[in-house]
Amino acid sequence: MKYQAEYPFPIELDRKNIKNLYIRIVPPDGIVRISAPRRMPDRMIREAIEKRLTWIMTHRMKMLERPAQPVHDYKTGDRILYFGRKYPIQNVRGRRSDAVKFNGKQLLIPCWEGQTSEEAQNSLYRWYAGQLQDAAEPLLEKWQAAIGVSITHLTIRKMKTRWGSCNVRDRRISLNLHLVKYPVQCLEYVIVHELVHLLEKGHNAVFWGYVEQFYPDWRNAKSILNSGGIWG
Ligand SMILES: [Zn+2]
Structure with a gap:
């Protein structure tokens, strides 16, 4: 490939x-695929790459650092994470x-005729949300008192890029549903992190001082x- 030697990533050019x-x-290898008009001069293609170099590099890094997404069918024999440990799934008629x-010991997931893995995942994620909420509530009580702040709302939702968020003005906290897959100290850290935002909005030295x-x-x-x- 003509452009290959110039850049620290594999390029496929398609005219x-x-x-x-x-x-x-x-994904998963982070190949940079370029579709270009047939007659576009090479110089312009190079310019386009240069212009978006930072975007390409950061995007690729993120992609490569991410472990391959585990593929689940949520059938008996599959194993899934629950607060940092893996448990086998057992299907039950339902x-x-x-x-x-x-x-x-096992997660009993209801299974019916013609059930898709997406439907099984929906059942599981509904349960996950309840479990995360149950684990988060006492931690929120504890840390609101310790930090001296209070929130009005907790929301649990699937997020792609963040573990939690804090709306400082409305004092609302969101937690990423996927936290239910990690050891509970991760949930606790995210809760402390988001509550500390009520003391300090930015991720500056003051903020990290409080977290510490x-x-x-x-x-x-x-x-x-x-x-x-963040696992899917
Ligand atoms: Zn933050």
């Missing part, structure tokens, strides 16, 4: 009958409205979260 140039980064149950003061083990929790990425 097509199109008017504009497009750059995509393709209906869409039936709740997932945990017997301490209230939750000295924060680095450990943060590195666990970073190493896992």
Whole structure:
């Protein structure tokens, strides 16, 4: 490939009958795929790469650091994470409205004729949300008192890029549903982190000073979260 030697990433160039140039980064290997108009001079293609170099590099880094997404079918034999440990799934005959149950060893997921893995995942994620809420509430009580702040709302939702968020003005906190897959100290760190935002909005020295003061083990929790990425 002609452009290959110039850049620290693999490039695939595809010339097509199109008017504009497009750059995509393709998972899982982070190949930079460029579609360019047939007659566009090489110089212009290089310019386009240069212009978006920072975007390409950061986007690729993120993609490569992320471990491959585990693929689940949520059938008997599959194993899924629950507060930092993996548990086997056991399917039980049931209906869409039936709740997932945990017997301490296995996760019992209702299964019906023609059920898709997405439907099984919906059942599981509904249960996950309840579990995360149950774990978060006492921690929120504890840390609101310790930090001396109060919130009006807790929301649990699937987020792609953050573990939590804090709306300082409305004093609302959101937690990422995927936290339910990590050890509970990760949840605790995110709760402390978001509550501290009520004292200090930005991620500055003052902010991290508070985090350090209230939750000295924060680095450990943060590195666990970073190493896992956000799983789908
Ligand atoms: Zn923050």
